[in-house]
Amino acid sequence: MARSLKFNIFRYNPQDPESTPHMESFVLEETDSMTLFIVLNRIREEQDPSLQFDFCCRAGICGSCGMVVNGRPSLACHTKTKDLPEEITLLPLPVFQLVGDLSVDTGSWFRELYDTVESWIHTKKAFDPTAKEERMENEVAEAIYELDRCVECGCCVAACGTARLRPDFLGAAGLNRVGRFLIDPRDERTEQDYYQIIGNDMGIFGCMGLLACEDVCPKHMPLQDQLGFLRKKMGITALKSFFTK
Amino acid sequence: MQTIYTDVLVIGAGLAGERAAIEAAQAGFSAICLSLVPARRSHSSAAMGGMQAALGNCDKGAGDCPDVHFADTVKGSDWGCDQEVARLFADNAPIEMRQLAHWGVPWNRVVPGKSMYFKGGKQFEKEEKEENRGLITARDFGGTAKWRTCYVSDGTGHSVLFTVDNVCAQLGVEVHDKTEAVALIQDGQTCFGAVARCLRTGELRVYLARATTIATGGFGRIYPCTTNAVICDGGGHIPAINTGVVPMGNMEAVQFHPTGIVPTDILVTEGCRGDGGTLLDVNEERFMNIYEPEKQELASRDVVSRWMTHHIRQGKGVKSPYGEHLWLDIRHLGEKHITGKLREVYEICTSFLGVDPIHQLIPVRPTHHYSMGGVRTNKDGAAYGLKGLFSVGEAACWDMHGFNRLGGNSLAETVVAGGIVGKKIAEFLQGAEVTFNSAVIDAEVKKQHERIGNIISCKAGTENVYKVKKAMQDALHKGANIFRSEAGLTECVATLQETLERARKVGLKSNGKGVNPELSAALKIEGQVKMGLMVAYGALMRTESRGSHNREDFTARNDRDWLKRTLAYWKSDADTLPTLNYEAATNIFHIPPGDRGYGKSEIIKADDVKTTDKG
Numbered sequence: 116m117a118r119s120l121k122f123n124i125f126r127y128n129p130q131d132p133e134s135t136p137h138m139e140s141f142v143l144e145e146t147d148s149m150t151l152f153i154v155l156n157r158i159r160e161e162q163d164p165s166l167q168f169d170f171c172c173r174a175g176i177c178g179s180c181g182m183v184v185n186g187r188p189s190l191a192c193h194t195k196t197k198d199l200p201e202e203i204t205l206l207p208l209p210v211f212q213l214v215g216d217l218s219v220d221t222g223s224w225f226r227e228l229y230d231t232v233e234s235w236i237h238t239k240k241a242f243d244p245t246a247k248e249e250r251m252e253n254e255v256a257e258a259i260y261e262l263d264r265c266v267e268c269g270c271c272v273a274a275c276g277t278a279r280l281r282p283d284f285l286g287a288a289g290l291n292r293v294g295r296f297l298i299d300p301r302d303e304r305t306e307q308d309y310y311q312i313i314g315n316d317m318g319i320f321g322c323m324g325l326l327a328c329e330d331v332c333p334k335h336m337p338l339q340d341q342l343g344f345l346r347k348k349m350g351i352t353a354l355k356s357f358f359t360k
Numbered sequence: 361m362q363t364i365y366t367d368v369l370v371i372g373a374g375l376a377g378e379r380a381a382i383e384a385a386q387a388g389f390s391a392i393c394l395s396l397v398p399a400r401r402s403h404s405s406a407a408m409g410g411m412q413a414a415l416g417n418c419d420k421g422a423g424d425c426p427d428v429h430f431a432d433t434v435k436g437s438d439w440g441c442d443q444e445v446a447r448l449f450a451d452n453a454p455i456e457m458r459q460l461a462h463w464g465v466p467w468n469r470v471v472p473g474k475s476m477y478f479k480g481g482k483q484f485e486k487e488e489k490e491e492n493r494g495l496i497t498a499r500d501f502g503g504t505a506k507w508r509t510c511y512v513s514d515g516t517g518h519s520v521l522f523t524v525d526n527v528c529a530q531l532g533v534e535v536h537d538k539t540e541a542v543a544l545i546q547d548g549q550t551c552f553g554a555v556a557r558c559l560r561t562g563e564l565r566v567y568l569a570r571a572t573t574i575a576t577g578g579f580g581r582i583y584p585c586t587t588n589a590v591i592c593d594g595g596g597h598i599p600a601i602n603t604g605v606v607p608m609g610n611m612e613a614v615q616f617h618p619t620g621i622v623p624t625d626i627l628v629t630e631g632c633r634g635d636g637g638t639l640l641d642v643n644e645e646r647f648m649n650i651y652e653p654e655k656q657e658l659a660s661r662d663v664v665s666r667w668m669t670h671h672i673r674q675g676k677g678v679k680s681p682y683g684e685h686l687w688l689d690i691r692h693l694g695e696k697h698i699t700g701k702l703r704e705v706y707e708i709c710t711s712f713l714g715v716d717p718i719h720q721l722i723p724v725r726p727t728h729h730y731s732m733g734g735v736r737t738n739k740d741g742a743a744y745g746l747k748g749l750f751s752v753g754e755a756a757c758w759d760m761h762g763f764n765r766l767g768g769n770s771l772a773e774t775v776v777a778g779g780i781v782g783k784k785i786a787e788f789l790q791g792a793e794v795t796f797n798s799a800v801i802d803a804e805v806k807k808q809h810e811r812i813g814n815i816i817s818c819k820a821g822t823e824n825v826y827k828v829k830k831a832m833q834d835a836l837h838k839g840a841n842i843f844r845s846e847a848g849l850t851e852c853v854a855t856l857q858e859t860l861e862r863a864r865k866v867g868l869k870s871n872g873k874g875v876n877p878e879l880s881a882a883l884k885i886e887g888q889v890k891m892g893l894m895v896a897y898g899a900l901m902r903t904e905s906r907g908s909h910n911r912e913d914f915t916a917r918n919d920r921d922w923l924k925r926t927l928a929y930w931k932s933d934a935d936t937l938p939t940l941n942y943e944a945a946t947n948i949f950h951i952p953p954g955d956r957g958y959g960k961s962e963i964i965k966a967d968d969v970k971t972t973d974k975g
Contacts, residue, residue, distance in 0.1 A: 176704070248462075260515065
């Protein structure tokens with residue numbers, strides 16, 4: 116006997132003067148292999164075509180569909196209903212600007228981050244199209260990719276105590292981004308350069324160590340290790356510059 | 361009304377669009393990319409497998425060069441590609457891989473020493489040379505003579521897209537995400553930019569540009585079962601089609617991927633088979649080794665998909681509530697390989713299917729995957745029909761893929777073509793003076809405001825957009841799939857024509873205020889049905905089988921009559937069918953039409969094809 120599922124969904128359309136923030140309930144019969152991707156599209160197509168939410172790849176790769184599912188920031192596309200109780204509450208991710216209903220603006224938030232941490236390889240070398248590529252040990256490449264896997268869904272930011280208190284906090288995603296360049300031999304920035312970016316409360320010293328970021332990361336990024344590594348590295352950098360002054 | 365001016369407007373912010381924008385920015389021009397989603401969520405990110413480029417660094421790639429890559433690409437296309445373009449691509453691909461390495465892509469590298477690999481379920485040994493230590497390595501993909509596919513674990517698209525978007529941020533290429541182009545601004549001669557709808561507020565905006573580039577990827581969502589992301593809905597093609605003067609090339613050339621998972625049609629990468637995975641039937645027995653003794657599971661995608669469908673029709677499919685399927689077996693690759701090099705596959709199976717591929721078989725079926733067709737351009741990426749309009753990537757029919765593209769060639773095309781076309785755009789801008797006519801701009805804005813108003817007020821009718829969409833998708837699934845016939849395609853065209861009438865009567869159920877998703881769907885539906893008609897009618901008229909286009913009533917590849925490309929126009933709004941013209945598939949033959957070496961080899965020969973020595 117299929118379960119009847121009740122979805123309590125946050126509704127608000129900021130572009131409609133008559134709309135006010137409220138919760139609305141929808142009931143659906145559960146089907147095999149049902150995910151929240153299937154649920155939300157069915158509600159939109161069968162019950163309320165104005166319902167706003169974001170999906171793109173629907174395969175856990177692109178990071179579009181972050182939302183709070185029964186209190187926990189998650190990717191909706193790979194959340195299976197069989198793992199949830201009969202009553203399910205869906206809220207938009209906090210911290211990010213609300214677009215409407217379950218849709219938030221992660222794009223602007225991350226774009227600002229790229230500028231803040233200068234999220235690109237800093238090198239004085241010019242590309243030579245006639246030369247062979249510079250060599251790199253495969254292990255180094257794999258270590259970089261391990262940190263490059265972040266899909267910027269925003270779940271870690273939504274679950275972060277500091278991010279809720281300080282709008283300028285870089286969050287685990289931003290700090291991990293810096294860590295990615297720090298271990299990349301092609302990036303010529305020094306530890307001092309990185310210290311200028313994250314050696315403060317907006318960066319690594321703002322982290323309170325609550326580590327919900329690691330708990331909710333849908334890509335299982337090693338955020339706890341990464342934050343610990345950066346804190347140590349930046350702490351040592353601070354001490355070094357203290358003694359060399 | 362907000363009006364934004366830029367030198368280059370790129371519609372789409374995936375790999376092709378951003379790569380082209382980088383070239384323009386490096387030449388000193390301003391560039392803005394419009395995107396439905398933040399750039400890094402573009403569908404390029406989902407391409408897991410890799411990019412083909414003849415670097416020849418790894419042991420199994422030894423002796424590779426652009427000539428061999430070119431030959432594989434032409435064979436793969438079933439001689440439907442433009443050989444000049446395929447050559448341009450193969451020659452530039454190695455340089456582009458190195459460019460990406462310079463920008464920060466963590467390509468997997470050659471590790472010297474002996475290691476084991478699987479082919480067709482059997483284990484073999486290879487040895488990488490010390491002298492190649494640390495150079496960019498490659499994996500095996502279908503339809504290639506050498507191991508040529510450069511990769512970053514199984515997140516190649518993701519990693520390259522992040523890198524390219526980083527370079528965009530560095531160079532000041534703006535990305536206006538949550539923005540949807542709804543119409544081109546043009547006077548029948550020249551393109552001046554686009555009218556776009558902001559998906560944060562629902563308001564219209566005008567983008568004026570000296571060069572406009574369509575780079576919105578594929579249009580798989582006109583089919584019900586596709587590996588494509590939900591944003592791959594033809595949103596960039598429709599404004600071009602609606603001009604009446606820009607043709608779509610080879611829309612009937614649609615690729616089906618052998619391994620979409622059942623039921624959600626999420627793609628598992630060809631890397632599974634490249635690394636030694638096998639296909640099994642209901643008796644858990646292999647069959648590709650019987651149909652294709654040489655290439656086996658690694659024949660090109662059209663061939664594997666066709667044999668899978670054939671095998672299911674022979675009663676060898678596995679029955680399930682979601683229809684029949686076959687099995688993909690990667691168990692023998694072992695836990696380390698599956699959770700390492702194929703981690704994304706492991707995650708997809710466990711998260712979306714509840715299947716553990718280390719111990720269990722993966723249910724797969726051929727599903728819509730790639731659109732070889734699109735906005736027809738010349739080799740510079742300039743669209744036919746409008747000055748100042750370009751197109752690049754899957755959205756375009758640049759035409760290096762012809763009637764079937766090889767795995768690893770499309771992701772490579774995005775950046776290689778992006779670089780080439782981007783340079784051509786920059787060259788075009790050096791000499792381009794554009795006079796913007798406010799009457800043309802105002803008329804287009806007024807037209808779009810009226811169109812939106814009419815859909816909201818249900819002026820033409822109250823057809824439900826989602827029902828109309830389903831009718832379109834079902835018609836294409838039924839009639840324009842892997843195997844095609846005159847009867848099936850005729851019925852498909854007729855159904856789509858009825859659907860077109862309904863699409864013109866769509867009205868909203870909701871109020872249409874702000875970022876209304878029903879309105880977004882409604883604005884596209886008529887254009888999508890037109891695209892469906894281009895696919896089905898083009899397929900009906902093409903009385904041969906070539907690459908992914910398979911006619912059960914015309915089984916031979918007919919080089920005598922069909923060594924040509926379809927150009928589909930939608931000349932007038934009131935039309936109910938596209939107007940089809942044809943042009944030569946290629947003006948230069950480096951390789952004359954021949955046998956692919958896999959798949960069937962029934963060919964009606966052309967008498968008068970002359971080979972040109974390669975330049």
